[in-house]
Amino acid sequence: MFSNVPQAVLQKMEDLNFSKEIASDLSLVPQLLSDTLKEIKKFHLGDKALHDIKLSLQEALVNAIKHGSRLNRVLPVRLDVEARKGSLVMTVTDQGDGFDAARLMDPTQPGNLQRLSGRGIFLIRNLMDGVEFFDGGRKIQMVKAFHKGAKGEDERRKKG
Amino acid sequence: MKTREEKKADALLCVIEGEVDINTSVQLRKVFDDLIKRNEKKVLVEFSGVEYIDSSGLATLIEMFQRLKKIGGKLRFSGMSQKVKNAFEITKLHKLFEIFDSQEAALRDF
Numbered sequence: 001m002f003s004n005v006p007q008a009v010l011q012k013m014e015d016l017n018f019s020k021e022i023a024s025d026l027s028l029v030p031q032l033l034s035d036t037l038k039e040i041k042k043f044h045l046g047d048k049a050l051h052d053i054k055l056s057l058q059e060a061l062v063n064a065i066k067h068g069s070r071l072n073r074v075l076p077v078r079l080d081v082e083a084r085k086g087s088l089v090m091t092v093t094d095q096g097d098g099f100d101a102a103r104l105m106d107p108t109q110p111g112n113l114q115r116l117s118g119r120g121i122f123l124i125r126n127l128m129d130g131v132e133f134f135d136g137g138r139k140i141q142m143v144k145a146f147h148k149g150a151k152g153e154d155e156r157r158k159k160g
Numbered sequence: 161m162k163t164r165e166e167k168k169a170d171a172l173l174c175v176i177e178g179e180v181d182i183n184t185s186v187q188l189r190k191v192f193d194d195l196i197k198r199n200e201k202k203v204l205v206e207f208s209g210v211e212y213i214d215s216s217g218l219a220t221l222i223e224m225f226q227r228l229k230k231i232g233g234k235l236r237f238s239g240m241s242q243k244v245k246n247a248f249e250i251t252k253l254h255k256l257f258e259i260f261d262s263q264e265a266a267l268r269d270f
Contacts, residue, residue, distance in 0.1 A: 026182055051212070051243050058214050062182050108252040114222055119215040119251050126250045 016043070016083040021076045024069035024094075029061050036081060040088065045146060052127040053088065053144055059120035060092040060140050068094030068138065087129070087145045098136030162209075163191050171202035171270050173263065177209030180217030188217070192224045201233035202270045206263060208239030213247050225257065234258075236266040 018039065022028045037054055045053075061077060069075040080091040105112055107119045121140075125131050130143035161184035166173040172195060180188060195203055203224070225235050238260045240248070248254040260266035 030181075030183065048243065054212065055214060055247070058181060062214070062216070113252060113256050114226065116219040116222055117215075119218060123215060123247065123250060 016040070016081065016088075018082075019078060019080045021078045023073045024065040024071060024075045024077055025073050026062065026065055026071070029058065029065070032061065032079065033057055036079065039081070043083075045088075049144060049146065053090070056124045056127050056142050056144075057090060057092070059124050060090075060142065063120050063140075064092050064094035064096070067099065068096030070096065087143050089141060089143050091139060091141045093135075093139045096138060098138045101133045101137055161187060163188065165191075168204070168263075168267055171204055171267055172200040173204050173206060175206040175209065179212040180210060180220070181212065181214040182216035185216045185220040188220050189223070192220070192227070196227055196231070199231070201228065201231065202236075203228060203233065204236045204238060204263060204266050204270075206239050207237055207244055208241070210240070210244050213244050215251075218247060218251060218253060221257070222253070234270060236260060236269060238263045238266040 016039065020032060020036065022032050033054060036057065037050065040053060041050065057079070061079065064077045065071060069077060075095040077095075078091075078093045080089075080093075082089045101121065104121055105115075105118050107113070107115060107122050112118070121131075124140070124142060128142045129145040130141075132141045133139065134141065161176065161178035161180060163177070164175050166175070174191065174195070176188070178184065205221075221235075221237075227233075228235050236258045239262065240259060245254070245259070248257065248259065258266070258269065260269065
C-alpha cells in the first residue's frame, strides 16, 4: 500500500514524535523549520513532499504568530510532529483569539486574485492530504500521507 | 535571498536567488521600490535560482504587478522550477502573471 516509501523506513517513521515551542517572533521561524525538516528528511520522503511540508509548516507558523499571537512575543506557538500509520501529522497551536476557518475567502476567485493576503491556509489545504481546525481555530492539524493516491502535483494539474 | 540586476535593452532583468518568504520579501519589496523610483517600466524577474516561495512572497509580486500597471509598466517572470510554479498554479496566479520558460521568450514579449 505505501508504495513510495520502503517498509523499513515506514517502521522507523513510527518513532518520529517531537514537539517544539517558540516565542511569537517571525525571525525564529526559519530555524524551527530547518530543525524540523532535518528530522523529517531522515525518512527520504522525496523533494516534492518535503517542499509541500516546508511550505505548509511555514504558512501555519506565520499565521499562528501573525494572526493568532498578533506578534506578541510573550505568547508561545507550539509545533507537534508525529508519524502515524504512514502519515505525517503536524499540529501548530497558538494562544490567540482563534478564527472561523469556514469564513476564509477563496483567493482564486477573480475578484480576490489581486488581494495581498489570504493565501496561506488555501495553500496548506492544497498541499496537504488532510487539514482540520480545533479549539476555535487556535490549532491547525495538517496530515501528509505517504501512499499511493496521496495528493500530488499530477492530481492537482488534472483538476486544473 | 540575493538579487542582482542587469539591463537588457529597454528592460530591466532582476535575478532572484534563494528563498522568497515572509522574512526575505521585505528585502525584495525594497528592490522593487527602487525599480519604481528609477521609473523602470519593463521588469523581468528571473526565478531559476528561487527554491521556494510562500504566500508573502506571492503578495510582494502582486504588489509590484499593481504598481507597475499603475504607471503603464509590465512585469514578466521566467525560469521557474515546477515546485515554485506549483504555488502560482494552486493560487491561480499563473492566470494573472505572464510566466515564460526562458528570459529570451519573456523579453520578446515586452
